[in-house]
Amino acid sequence: MEVPDTRRIVLLGKSGNGKSSLANTIFGETMFKVNHFNDKNKCVSRAETRCINGRSLTFIDTPGLFDPGKSEEDMKPEMMRCNIECAPGPHVFLIVLKVEKFTEQEQSVITRIFQHFSDDALKHAVVVFTHGDQIPEQMKIEEYVGQSRGLKDLVEKCEGRCHIFDNKYWKGNQQDDYRSNQYQVEELLNTIDTIMRENTGGHYTNAELQEMETEIQDEEEHIRKSSQNLSQEQIRKQAISNIIKKQLDSGVQLWKKCAVGLAVVTGVSAAVSAGLLTLKDVPLPGVVETITEKAIMVSPLMVVEELTPQTAAAVELPAVVMEQVAVATEETLQDGVVAILNYMQNLFEKSYDPFDPFQ
Incomplete structure (x- = not known):
């Protein structure tokens, strides 16, 4: 106990x-x-x-x-x-x-x-x-x-x-x-x-601590029903461990979503910059209206900052990658997007810590 x-x-x-x-x-x-x-x-x-x-x-x-x-x-x-x-x-x-x-x-x-x-x-x-x-x-x-x-x-x-x-x-x-x-x-x-x-x-x-305690107690009750032979101390430790794991898992999923979203948005903006797409071709309901064609033509990175400001701040694409995207043509567009995806993958492998995915 x-x-x-x-x-x-x-x-x-x-x-x-x-x-x-x-x-x-x-x-x-x-x-x-x-x-x-x-x-x-x-x-x-x-x-x-x-x-x-x-x-x-x-x-x-x-x-x-x-x-x-x-x-x-x-x-x-x-x-x-x-x-x-x-x-x-x-x-x-x-x-x-x-x-x-x-x-x-x-x-x-x-x-x-x-x-x-x-x-x-x-x-x-x-x-x-x-x-x-x-x-x-x-x-x-x-x-x-x-x-x-x-x-x-x-x-x-x-x-x-x-x-x-x-x-x-x-x-x-x-x-x-x-x-x-x-x-x-x-x-x-x-x-x-x-x-x-x-x-x-x-x-x-x-209020935050009280809310967290309620979540822990709910998890304790779930564990208690499925593992009746555990002591209260063991149940408490398991509940805290489970909640931390959920936090870590959600962090990994958030990271992956941000990475994919960034790559997609940057790829789309590159296509617009290269004249391969126009605003009306971009399937982003509710978002297109907030971004001017001028902003997209000036800088693909501006689109990223507009669409996902937190992601853009957290993931600084190097200039060499952005240059590949900005000058993309129909033949090189795919290479530019691949460069971004490769960079994001390398960033993930170097920076992801299973004990701190939010770093």
Whole structure:
């Protein structure tokens, strides 16, 4: 059976701040892959559960979720994966920052986090610093925070809760207990206990998390009817796994549809550009009216942008391919379309990750 008092803890922060390493430090073993090269395309939210000092903890790592430059549209698939892993909602948010100058970029990440989760998340939030070896000897994190107005305001919003770790240098026994990860882990666990008490064991939630929990429970019921010998913990894990698989499968189908749609539209526009077709010959009801013949004649890519703006933004056809299409004649039109299809196939093979098809 699932442990009833398991704490669900979500790690938030910019890529490179040490979220995965922090979780590994708290677990005392390597559970999350540490991405030293900051390859965001290969990162997905993951959850791991372990019993630490008598407490059952589930950490949900969210690599690069709120990184600067990442659009709301880019965030949607990864946020959905995060919601699946932490439904019906996290008990604690760990806002992970490096010991470094608190710039406008870091502030923008914090702002985006709470714009998404709302101010209610502050009741469950703790600020955790990594790279603790960067603070001067004998200085504690509270003093460091007090030197920056931005950090001070953030920690005050989190009701003064902040801790510091060093995932590289504070591993062994230290003469200074404060500069010991073992000491800091116990302090953080005590803070988590305090948050649980102050919120009477409740967790943060919102409409998206509630909707996801309903979907998981429906899947649990389906599994329960077909596999009566499974424990509740096994049923829960299977339900989450099934929903993630559905998400992955839908991503693959979406990718294929976009690829085919892009090739078809570009091929049609090439035919119009080459004078092989006219607008009235194009069988695209409801779409032809929105595109002028001038736009098609000027640039086939404009048609792609008009018809599928998200696809055009996500799949940047190289200039050499577009040139093949733009100058296509009756004899070379087929070659141009084939070039596009080959490019799309190569792109798919190089970029598709079964664990993250939305990259």
